[in-house]
Amino acid sequence: MRIDVLTLFPEFIHAAAAVGVVGRAQQRGLIEVAAWNPRDFTHDNYRRVDERTFGGGPGMVMSTRPLTDCLAAIRTAVPEPARVIYLTPQGARLTQRRVRELALLPRLALVCGRYEGIDERLIAREIDEEISIGDYVLSGGELGAAVIIDAVGRLQPGALNDADSAAHDSFEDGLLDCPHYTRPEVDAQGDAVPAVLLSGDHAAIARWRRREALGRTWLRRPDLLARMTLSRADRALLDDFRRTWL
Numbered sequence: 083m084r085i086d087v088l089t090l091f092p093e094f095i096h097a098a099a100a101v102g103v104v105g106r107a108q109q110r111g112l113i114e115v116a117a118w119n120p121r122d123f124t125h126d127n128y129r130r131v132d133e134r135t136f137g138g139g140p141g142m143v144m145s146t147r148p149l150t151d152c153l154a155a156i157r158t159a160v161p162e163p164a165r166v167i168y169l170t171p172q173g174a175r176l177t178q179r180r181v182r183e184l185a186l187l188p189r190l191a192l193v194c195g196r197y198e199g200i201d202e203r204l205i206a207r208e209i210d211e212e213i214s215i216g217d218y219v220l221s222g223g224e225l226g227a228a229v230i231i232d233a234v235g236r237l238q239p240g241a242l243n244d245a246d247s248a249a250h251d252s253f254e255d256g257l258l259d260c261p262h263y264t265r266p267e268v269d270a271q272g273d274a275v276p277a278v279l280l281s282g283d284h285a286a287i288a289r290w291r292r293r294e295a296l297g298r299t300w301l302r303r304p305d306l307l308a309r310m311t312l313s314r315a316d317r318a319l320l321d322d323f324r325r326t327w328l
C-alpha cells in the first residue's frame with residue numbers, strides 16, 4: 083500500500099511513520115509513506131500558502147492553487163489511482179471497520195488542512211471522503227493522518243508478528259481489550275496477578291480473557307456491545323462476569 087500525505091509539516095508525517103510497526107512495515111516494503119508540501123508548489127517570493135477568507139473573520143484559508151498543483155503531482159506520481167481523504171472535524175468518525183476497508187485499498191492520499199481549512203470547491207472537486215478521528219478541533223489534519231497511517235499500516239499482511247497480532251486487538255472483534263499483566267506476580271502494594279494467568283491452562287486463560295473483554299465492554303462501552311450478536315458461549319461468560327460484578 084502507498085500513502086501520500088499533503089501537509090505543511092512533512093517532517094511530522096515522516097517521524098510518525100518511521101517508528102514502531104509502521105516503520106518496520108516500511109522497511110519491509112509493506113507500505114510506502116510519502117509526504118508532499120504544498121509550499122513547494124507556490125510561485126511567489128514569500129511561498130504563501132494561506133489567503134484571507136471571503137466574508138471576513140479571524141481565520142485564513144489554505145491557498146487553492148498550491149493545493150491543486152500539489153494534489154495533481156500526487157495523483158501522477160504513480161499510476162495507481164488514490165482515494166483522496168480530507169482530515170477534518172466535519173468528517174465521518176473513523177471506525178475500525180472503516181480502517182479495515184481502507185487497509186485493503188492499494189493507495190490513499192491524505193490531505194491535511196491547516197488554518198481554517200481548504201476552499202469548499204476544492205473539497206467538492208478533489209476530495210473522495212472526509213474523515214474525523216474525534217469530536218475536537220486540532221491545529222491541523224496531521225494527527226488524523228498519523229492515526230490512519232498507523233491503523234491501516236499495522237493491518238498490512240506481514241506488518242505484525244505473532245507477539246503483537248492484530249487479531250487480538252481491541253475492536254478487531256468489536257470488544258475492548260482484556261487486562262494485561264507482567265512481572266512481578268505480587269507487586270509492592272500486595273496486588274497479585276490473577277491466578278488463572280499463571281496456571282498454564284491455556285483454555286482457561288482464553289476463557290478468562292474473553293470474559294474480561296466482554297465484561298469491560300459491557301461496563302465501559304455498552305454501545306459497542308449493543309451492536310454485537312453474542313454467541314451462546316459469550317453470553318454465558320458475560321453473565322458470569324455480571325454476577326461477580328453486581
Ligand SMILES: O=C(N[C@H]1CCCN(c2cc(-c3ccncc3)n[nH]2)C1)c1cc2ccccc2[nH]1
Nearest residue numbers: 141169170171195198199214215219220222226
Ligand atoms: O477548524 C479549524 N481548522 C481546521 C481546519 C481543517 C484542518 N484542521 C483540523 C483538522 C482537525 C481534525 C481532523 C480529524 N479529526 C478531528 C479533527 N482538527 N483541526 C484545522 C479552524 C481554525 C480556525 C481559526 C479561527 C476560527 C475558526 C477556525 N476553525
